Amino acid sequence: MKIGFLPTLFFFLFISSVSISQNAVQDSIMLRKIYTASLTEGKSYEWLDYLSNEIGGRLSGSIEAENAVKYTEAQLKELGLDKVWLQPVMVPKWTRGFKEYAYIETSNGEKTVTEICALGGSVATPSLGIKAEIVEVKGLDELAALGKEKLAGKIVFFNRPMQADLIQTFEAYGGCVDQRYAGAAEAGKYGALGVIVRSMNLRLDDYPHTGAMSYGDTPVSQRIPAAAISTNGAEYLSSLLKLQPNLLFYFKQNCKTFDDVQSYNVIGEITGSTNPNEYMVVGGHLDSWDLADGSHDDGAGCVQSMEVLRLFKKIGYKPKHTIRVVLFMNEENGLRGGTKYAEEVKRKGEKHLFALESDAGGFTPRGFSFQTDAANFKKAQSWQSLFKPYLIHSFEKGHGGSDIGPLEGNIDVIAGLRPDSQRYFDYHHAANDTFDAVNKRELELGAATMASLVYLFDTYGTK
Structure with a gap:
C-alpha cells in the first residue's frame, strides 16, 4: 500500500461517518415531527370513533361493511391524496341470525x-x-x-x-x-x-x-x-x-351462508416524487366480526394506516416512492381483499418494494416483525436506535400480515406493526371489542410508529 493513500482513505472514512451522523440527526428530527403531529393533532381516534360507534361491526357482505367503504373513501378524498379509488372484490356473505x-x-x-x-x-x-x-x-x-x-x-x-x-x-x-x-x-x-x-x-x-x-x-x-x-x-x-x-x-x-357479493378494497395514494412507479403499502382490514364494532380488530389498523398518509401531508413530507394506503376487505373469513390486491399488482406488473400491516390491536407499539432477506432485515435493525426513545425497539423476523402476505415473492420487505399483545386476545373476535377498549394515546403512538418506518424505507429504499 502506498503511504500517500492512507490520508485519502481516512478522509473518505471521516466524510462517510459525518454523513451517517448527519442522516441520523435528520431522521431523529423527522421522527419527532411525526410523533408530535400524531400525538397532538392526530385524526386516527376520531376516525375510529365514527367507524366503531356510527357504523359498527363490519362483517363482509353486510351493509355496515359497505358503509365503512363509503366512509373511508370519503375521508381519504378529504385528505387531498393524489388518487383514491375502490378495487372491486367478491366476498362471502354469512349471517349469524338470531x-x-x-x-x-x-x-x-x-x-x-x-x-x-x-x-x-x-x-x-x-x-x-x-x-x-x-x-x-x-x-x-x-x-x-x-x-x-x-x-x-x-x-x-x-x-x-x-x-x-x-x-x-x-x-x-x-x-x-x-x-x-x-x-x-x-x-x-x-x-x-x-x-x-x-x-x-x-x-x-x-x-x-x-x-x-x-x-x-x-x-x-x-x-x-x-x-x-x-x-x-x-x-x-x-x-x-x-x-x-x-x-x-x-x-x-x-x-x-348466501352467495358471494361484491365489495371493495379502499385505496388511496400519494404519488412518489422521484420513483412514482415504485410502491410502498400500508394497510389494515376494514371488515370485522359482527359481535362488536371491531375497534381493535381491525378498526385500529385501518385508521392508523390512513393516518400515515395524513401525517405525511401534515408535516409536508413528499415521499420519493408512491405511498399507498389499502383498507382490505374480507380478511376475517376469506382473505379475498388481500388476494385480489396481490393479483392486480401482478397483472399490472407494479413494482412493490415494501408493505406494512397493522392487525394486532391498537395497544402500545413495541416494534415490528419482518418477512425479508438478511440484507433488508439488517437495514431495518440499523434504525432501532431511532425508535428507542419511544420505547419501541423490538425488531424481529416473523409474520408480517395476512392481507399483505399474498405479495410475498413480488416484494422486498413485508412488515407488521407489533403492539403489546398481552391483552389482545381478551377482545379478539368477541362482543367486548368496542371503542371504549382502545386507548387514544396508544392508538396514536402506533400510527406514528408506522409512519416512521414508512418514512425510513422511503428515504433509504430496500436492497
Whole structure:
C-alpha cells in the first residue's frame, strides 16, 4: 500500500461517518415531527370513533361493511391524496341470525344456560336445536383416537386452552386455533352431531369468541354446526363432565351462508416524487366480526394506516416512492381483499418494494416483525436506535400480515406493526371489542410508529 493513500482513505472514512451522523440527526428530527403531529393533532381516534360507534361491526357482505367503504373513501378524498379509488372484490356473505342459545343439562334434569356464539361460516342447527351427550377432547389427535364408536351421535367439546406460559400470545393462539378452524370438519367424519370449541382467550370471562372455521371438502349435506363457548363456560362444562360424564348439552343457532357479493378494497395514494412507479403499502382490514364494532380488530389498523398518509401531508413530507394506503376487505373469513390486491399488482406488473400491516390491536407499539432477506432485515435493525426513545425497539423476523402476505415473492420487505399483545386476545373476535377498549394515546403512538418506518424505507429504499 502506498503511504500517500492512507490520508485519502481516512478522509473518505471521516466524510462517510459525518454523513451517517448527519442522516441520523435528520431522521431523529423527522421522527419527532411525526410523533408530535400524531400525538397532538392526530385524526386516527376520531376516525375510529365514527367507524366503531356510527357504523359498527363490519362483517363482509353486510351493509355496515359497505358503509365503512363509503366512509373511508370519503375521508381519504378529504385528505387531498393524489388518487383514491375502490378495487372491486367478491366476498362471502354469512349471517349469524338470531342470538344463539345453549344450556348444560345434568342427569337430574337441571339446566344451566351458558354463553356460546356460532363460528363464522358454520351451518345452522336444526330448527329445534341439538341435544346430545358431549365428549371432551383436547385436540384433533385425541378426536381421531376416540374414533366413530365413541363420537357418533354426540357433540364434541374441544377444550385445549391457549398456553398461558408463552409470552408471545400469538404463538399461544396459533397453538390451539386448529380446533376452531378444522374441528367441525374432523368431528363430522366420525359421525358427531355438532362441535363446541373453547374460546381463543387467555382470560377467564363470559365472552364467547367467534372466528373463521372451514369444512374443507365436506359436502354441504354432511356439515355439522360449530360454536364457541366462553372460557368460564368451558371451565364449568369440563369440571361438570368429570362428575357426570353422561350429561347433555343443547344448543341452537340460526346462521346462514348466501352467495358471494361484491365489495371493495379502499385505496388511496400519494404519488412518489422521484420513483412514482415504485410502491410502498400500508394497510389494515376494514371488515370485522359482527359481535362488536371491531375497534381493535381491525378498526385500529385501518385508521392508523390512513393516518400515515395524513401525517405525511401534515408535516409536508413528499415521499420519493408512491405511498399507498389499502383498507382490505374480507380478511376475517376469506382473505379475498388481500388476494385480489396481490393479483392486480401482478397483472399490472407494479413494482412493490415494501408493505406494512397493522392487525394486532391498537395497544402500545413495541416494534415490528419482518418477512425479508438478511440484507433488508439488517437495514431495518440499523434504525432501532431511532425508535428507542419511544420505547419501541423490538425488531424481529416473523409474520408480517395476512392481507399483505399474498405479495410475498413480488416484494422486498413485508412488515407488521407489533403492539403489546398481552391483552389482545381478551377482545379478539368477541362482543367486548368496542371503542371504549382502545386507548387514544396508544392508538396514536402506533400510527406514528408506522409512519416512521414508512418514512425510513422511503428515504433509504430496500436492497
